[in-house]
Amino acid sequence: MALKALDIYKLLPKKNCKECGDPTCLTFAMKLAGGKADVELCPYLSDEAKSVLGATTRPPIRLVKIGVGTRNFKIGEEFVLYRHEKTFYHPPGIVFRVTDTMSEAEIVSVTKRVRDETFTRVGADLRFNGIAIENVSGSPETYAKAVATVEKVEAHLPPVLIASDPTALRAALVHCGTYRPLLHAATKENYKEMCALAKQHGCPLVIRSDSLDGLVQLAKDCNAEGAGDLVMDLAPATLGDFVRRSTAIRQLAITRAAPDLGYPVYLDTVKTGQQDAAVALGIVKYASVIVTDPLPAMSAKAALTLRQNIYTDPQKPIQMNPGIYRVGAPDKDAPVLMTVNFSLTFFTLQGYLESARIPCFMLIVDTEGLSVLTAVAAGKLSEMLVRDSIKKFGLEGEVSHRKLIIPGYASPLSGRIEEATGWKVLVGPRDAAEIGEYLHEEWKK
C-alpha cells in the first residue's frame, strides 16, 4: 500500500536540514510519495523508518541504466498501466542483434548503422539504441572475437550480451566489461555464476523464466547474490503470451501486489518469427528492451514513429516556437499561411506545403499548443493575437502584399482579423491535405 505524503512526513526527522537537497522535510516527503526521491538521501532516518519507507516509496519498477557515455539509456521507473493516467517515462531501447557466426564485415556494418542512422521527424531525432551480440557458435573464443569486433568500431553503443554459457560471457566481458552491458540471461540453473559476473562488472542482468513464479524466485535469488539491477525476460512462446504476461507484470508491479516483479521487461522479437508485430506490441505493451534483427528501412521508421507517439507526454501538447517559418526560398510575393503552434498542426501543414512546391511563409501564432479547432473554441486564437504576431515577427517587412491565408477552421474569425490587421484574409481549406491544390488554384489567380 502506498503511503501518503503526510504519513511519510511523520516518519521523517522534521529538521528541515536541507541535506537531502529539498528545502523542507515536507517537500521531501511529497517527493517520496511520488516515487521521485530515494530514502537514502536523508542522513537522519532510523533503520526502522528506512525499512518502512523503503518498501513503499521506491518507484514500483526499478530504474536500470544500460551502457555508458552519450548513448546510454535508462529503463524502468514507470508508474502507470495507461499512458493517459500520467505518462510513460522511459522509451524502450530498441537493440539490433548480431551473432558471432556472422562475418566481421556484417557485424561492423550493423554496428555502424545503429551508430549513424537518425530519422528526423516532427523536430526530433529518432535512433536505435544498441547492439545485442548473441553467442550462436557455442564457442567462447568466437563469441569474444565478435564482441571485440563490435567494440573496435568505437560506436560506444550500449551492448547486450546474449549467451547461456557464463564462460562465453566472461570472455566477452574482457572487451566491454566497463561499458555497463546488459547480460542475458540468468536462469535457475546458472544464476549464481551470472550474478557473480554482473556483480564483478557492475552490470545489469536479465533473468529469464516462462512463469511469473519463476521470475519472482529468480529475482529473490539474484538479489541475495548481490545483483540488484535486473531486467526480466518473460520467455514468451507466442505474441499473446507476451501481451498477457507483460500486462500482468506491469499491473502487479505498479499496484505493488508483487514487488519482486518490479523490474523492466526484456523482449527478444527474433524468436517470435514476426518481428514487426513483436516490435509494435513491445512498444505499446510495456517492453523496455527490445532485441530485433536489423529492421528494414520501412519497418525501422514505423517502429521509431510508434515509439515516439506512445512515449509522448500526454500532459503537455508539443509546441513550436511561434514565429515566421519559411518553406523553400520564398520571395516578397510569396503566400503567407497563418496557423497555430501545436506541433502536429505545424508539421502536417509543413509537409503538405513542401510537397506543393510553392515557396511560402508560415506565420505561427502562440495558442499554447492548442489545435486550430480547440484554439478557436477556447478563444485562444483571436484577431488580436494575429495582429500582434504580425507586428512582433515583422511580417510586414517580409512580403510586399497584404494577404493572409487562415485555416478553414478559423473562418469564423476572418472578418475580425481583416478589421484588426488591415490585411486581406483568405480562408484556406480545413484539411491540410488540400493546401497544395488550394494554393495552385486560388493563389495563382
Next chain:
Amino acid sequence: MPFDVQFGWTTPIGDVVLGATRADGGTRRVSYRIGRGTTLPFLEDVNGSPAPLIAFEICDYPAFWSPIIRDYCGDLVNNVNEWTKTADATYGADLVRLHLTSTKQRNFSDIASIGKVVEGVLSATSLPVIIEGSNEPKIDSEVYQKCGETGQGERLLLGTAEAGKYRSIAAAALAYNHSIIAQSPIDINLAKQLNILLKEIGVQRDHIVIDPYTGALGYGFEYSFSAMERIRFSALKGDTDLAMPMICSAADTLTIKEVRETGPEEQDAAAIRWEFYTCLAAAAAGAEIVCVRHPGTIPLLRAAFADMKKEAYVTTGVP
C-alpha cells in the same frame, strides 16, 4: 502461488452483429458477432473472444483514392465489383468496406447509381459489408436511404454518423435494421455524447460501433490510442454508453509525408508497414475491426492476430 491480477472490471463490452446469413434473412455466408470482451484486449481466455476483424477498404470512384493503392491494385480499382471479389477471394479480408467516393464529385445527384454500386458489391461478395455514405448534407438523406434499402436484410454496417450529422444515417439504419458507425474526434466525452444522441432517437446499443477516429501514425496516433484505451476502460468499469465495440481505419496513414514521399520502389513496403503498425497498436488498445487499404497488410495482421490468440503453453500464474 498463482498471481491474482485485479483490474476491477464490472461489465463486459456489448455485442454487435455484422451481416445476416440466410437463416437470418440475408444472403451473407457468414455473420460476425463482435464485442463481449470482459477485460483488456488479448488478455482473456483464448476462446472467450474472437480475433479482431480485418476490413479491406474499396471505393467506387478511385480519383479520390491513394495513388499508392491505385498503382498496386491496377485496373481493379476501376471495377468495383471485381475489386470486391478480389478483396474477398484473393486478399482474404473478413469484411469489405465500400466508400461511396462518387458522391464527392461536384454537384453529384445520381442517387440511382449508388443503389447499383451497393447491389453490385453485395452480389460480388458474400462477406458482411460496411458502407460509407456521402459527406454532403444535401444528399446524405437520399444516399443513406438508398444504401439502407438496397442492403435490406443484410445487416450492413453504415458509416459514418457524427455529432453534426447522424439523423439521416440513423433513419436508414432504423428503417432497414442495419448498424452504424458513430465517429467522434478523438475524445471519450464526445464519443459518449454521440452514443447518447443516437440512443435518444432510438438506435439500440447493439447497433452501434464506436469510431474514436484514428489519427495517422506519427501525426496524432497517440491521441487515438489513448482515446481507445479510455473508452475500453470506462466500458469495462460499467459505463454502458461506451460499452460498444470499436473500429479503426489506418487510412490517414497513407497520406502522411513519410509514406507519400517514399521512392516508388519502397512505397508499397512503406504503406504496408505503416498500416500494420497502426492497426496492430489500435487492436492492442481495443479496436475490434481494423481497416486497411493495402492488400499486403492483411496477411501480416492475420498472422499476428493468430499468434496473439494462441493458447499460452504455460499457465502457471498467467492470467
